[in-house]
Amino acid sequence: MQAQDFIPQSKLGTIDTGKVAWQSPSNIALVKYWGKKENQIPANPSISFTLNNCKTTTSLECTRKKDSENKGDFFDFEFYFEGKKKEDFKPKIYTFFERIEKYCPYLKEYKFTIHSKNSFPHSSGIASSASGMSALALSIVSIEKELNPTMSDAHFYRKASFLARLGSGSACRSIQGKLVVWGEHAEIEGSSNLYGVEYPNEVHQVFENYQDTILLVDKGEKKVSSSVGHDLMHNHPFAEERFKQAHRNLTALRAIFSSGNLNEFIEIVENEALTLHAMMMSSNPYFILMKPNTLEIINKIWAFREATGLPICFTLDAGANVHVLYPEKNKIEIFQFIENELLTYCDKNQFISDSVGFGSIRL
Incomplete structure (x- = not known):
């Protein structure tokens, strides 16, 4: 697939209000991604274990703007972390919205309220960008699926991973699967620089429920x-x-x-x-x-x-x-x-x- 395949090809419907919530995990890379090209393209492929307990839970509520509210002129959202409004988190989300607007042209038509919390302490030294951005991307694509009910499940998860990557590179590996590959590799079928894919080959049972302390x-x-x-x-x-x-x-x-x-x-x-x-x-x-x-x-x-x-x-x-x-x-x-x-x-x-x-x- 190419990036333009994630731009909606047909006219989207509308909803007056919507609400969705996702829980998304962090991940730990085994082969590391370090170095990137323009538009969050990795300089090398990586593979990670998806984690089970280090998660972000994000809920997204949206309300369609009225015609009198400068609809389409700006992104309108509030962000709450652990129940408290966090103005200092908003610039990163605003930048994320700017990056994905081309692929989500409906974003300026709605007011959003985002609530997010982690299962691990925010100050624990565990990066929450992978779990946080993947949960937010999944929530946004869930709203899009309400606007376009014909979206397939395969396209849904690819687009969520694609968008998550534009927020935080490693976030694209937190969508689906125990082992996830991100980045093109000649010997891994379906691997892509644009999104993460579940590792498609045989995995020995010794790696089942592998532990990470x-x-x-x-x-x-x-x-x-x-x-x-x-x-x-x-x-x-x-x-x-x-x-x-x-x-x-x-x-x-x-x-x-x-x-x-x-x-x-x-x-x-x-x-x-x-x-x-x-x-x-x-x-x-x-x-x-x-x-x-x-x-x-x-x-x-x-x-x-x-x-x-x-x-x-x-x-x-x-x-x-x-x-x-x-x-x-x-x-x-x-x-x-x-x-x-x-x-x-x-x-x-x-x-x-x-x-x-x-x-x-x-x-």
Whole structure:
């Protein structure tokens, strides 16, 4: 598909009022997306586990503007987070509406009230842009489906992922599926730069209900935003090799997902996490998002894995917090290790227990 395929091709109907609510999860990338082209197009493909417990719930109410209300002149919305009006969140949503107006030409015809809340603390250091933007995109496309009831389910979910990407790149991976691919890859059928797709190939049962214990090392705001970090890849001396590496690692994961080889899975996932941060440390200007306790946790995980042979590994987002990944069958002994040896490196011993989920649901 091409971007213009998401512009409504037929005249849309109208509704006087509407209300919809979606619950959408965050996700954790195994092969990382770092670097983007114009219009939120990824510089390399990525694949992520959809999470189950870290979710955003968003409700969207709309009322059609009266002809006397300068209909079509501006976006009219109010945004509430955790029940409180949040004016400081509105610029990001306004920018999102500007990006998607071409594909959602009805936006200026309605007044919107948006209520959003997270299942995890907003200050927990877990990025909510993926879950938040995907939930909002799904809500908007649900309103469009009321205006155009003939929209197919397949087009609905593709368009929701397409719009979510324009709000936050990784949000397109939070719509459907346990494993989601975003970005064109020669060996993954249906993969696209425009939206995320559920991984279409065989997945070994060992990856069913895979566990993710998120260790909250630092809950503060990042000193360098992800958007700035992505932009620094444009003139990065190692960028092209990094993009090739992501393609190779995704190719290797195809065989790993089929065979269930956890040793090879661990090698790729940890390498991807460290490569992501190596790109940050070797950009110009360079920056470091890991904290001393991030490194302490990584070294503890390596030592525990060496001593026990248990298939525990880590991955990192663009921040200091550590995602500890392991199979459900090893949950008891690995979580005991986490409690006994890793929580001391977390901010106030805080963590989030999560696992692989199925994607967004309409409420």
